Amino acid sequence: MNRALPAAGISKHAAVHSLKHSFATHLLESGTDIRYIQALLGHSSIKTTAIYTHLRSDKLTRIVSPLDRLKLDE
Numbered sequence: 001m002n003r004a005l006p007a008a009g010i011s012k013h014a015a016v017h018s019l020k021h022s023f024a025t026h027l028l029e030s031g032t033d034i035r036y037i038q039a040l041l042g043h044s045s046i047k048t049t050a051i052y053t054h055l056r057s058d059k060l061t062r063i064v065s066p067l068d069r070l071k072l073d074e
Helices: 017-029 034-041 046-052
Strands: none
Touching: 017 034, 017 046, 034 046
């Protein structure tokens, strides 16, 4: 890991444990249900899994409410 980070051009501190966080985040962002991620990570509590998943703010701003999609008769 110590050699891989600089080789990948990553200057931010990271440890092998960081890969678990990245794995969970990528699964969630690709549409995997958080309960499946919970099972894959071996967590007994969904709260623990939520800590491992880091959401990107740019994706949060693109979420459209189902209510905004309704076509109401005018």
